[in-house]
Each structure stands twice: as structure tokens, then as C-alpha cells.
Amino acid sequence: QLLQSGGRLVQPGGSLRLSCAASGFTSSDYAMSWVRQAPGKGLAWVSSLLSGSGGDTYYADSVKGRFTISRDTSKNTLYLQVNSLRAEDTAVYYCAKSKYGSGMPYGLDVWGQGTTVTVSS
């Protein structure tokens, strides 16, 4: 239901746009997030975009000012623009859909398959 693309090998300082195409639901009706996992490490929340056309955005301090989360409602697709990449950004990046109930965020209930970003010269 979430199909990811865009990851590749990129040099330090480079840029990428990661994509996450939703099917079976309208992604703009839900908060959507990006989570990454460096090789051999745990999960790290990266960014979230709340539902609606003017949904608020949130970023981890480690990526603030370098990464931008956005969505194209016509394509039912979530994006993560990643700029000024560093070696420590090397990771598998997952997109995920938020589950809500009674206005309360419950967690991430649908995940993409992941896309690998490797930052190296």
C-alpha cells in the first residue's frame, strides 16, 4: 500500500528526493511520516506531515533545515527532499502512515518497503 523509490548512492553534499506512493487510501487524509534506520542501528523518526492541505510539518533536529517533507495529492504521493547529505544520513528510509483515534496518534500502522540512501564519495 506504500511503494517507495528514490534511494541511491550519492556524494556528500548531494541531494535526493525520496517518494512514497500510496494505494488503497488517500494519503492526505492521514498524517504521514518518514523513519530511517542506519546500518545495524535502531529506528529513528525523521519527519511528519499532518493531514489536510496545509498540514503542519515536524522534523528531527538532525535533519531540520536540510530535509523537506511534502505531498502531491494529485499523485497520492509523499516526498522527502533530502539536501546537504552527510555520511551519517546513510540509512534505509521508510515512509509510514499514522493511525489515529479520537484525535490521538496511535502509531504507524502501514509502512513502505524502505529505500536505501548511501552517502559516500
Place this chain on the structure above:
Amino acid sequence: DIQLTQFPSFLSASVGDRVTITCRASQGISSYLAWYQQKPGKAPELLIYAASTLQSGVPSRFSGSGSGAEYTLTINSLQPEDFATYYCQQLKIYPHVFGPGTRLEI
């Protein structure tokens, strides 16, 4: 920011055992807590949300409890497919950080 700690970080158990994993937040998070299971090379899966509610399709041997700043995930009668890494995540305020994980091995 809220920090999460998990313990133990590594747990060795056998099929049929009962195990408990603890997640502790740096401040109260009012049950805004989720648990995930991740197997090698796979995306995480949501197990429990709102601290104690089982996600649809998750076996009933998984349960969650807790309040305030401390929460637990319990797995009764471990099955071979349960050997994985488990993460908690707080959803009370951004950033929605994850705990460092507990690796459950045979």
C-alpha cells in the same frame, strides 16, 4: 524532547517462555505509546498502540500495559516467529522518538 530507554537491550529466551520488555520515558506520556516488532531486512510492524490496545491481526499472546512514564510489552508463550527486535515509540509530543530497541533471541 522526550527520551525513551528500553530494557533489557538484549534478551535470550526459549520457545514457550514469557518475556517482558520495559520502556521508560523521561517524562509522563499519558499512554501515547506504541510497540513495534521488526525482523531483519523487513519494515517494522505495529503491535500495540495507546499502550495497551492490540493492533488488528496481532496474536493475543502480545500485551501491553503501563502508565505515566513506564510501559511494558509482554509476550506469553513465545513462538519461533517472535524472535525479533522490539521498539517502543512515544507519540505525545514531537519528535516522536523511538526507544533504542530490545533484541529478542533464542
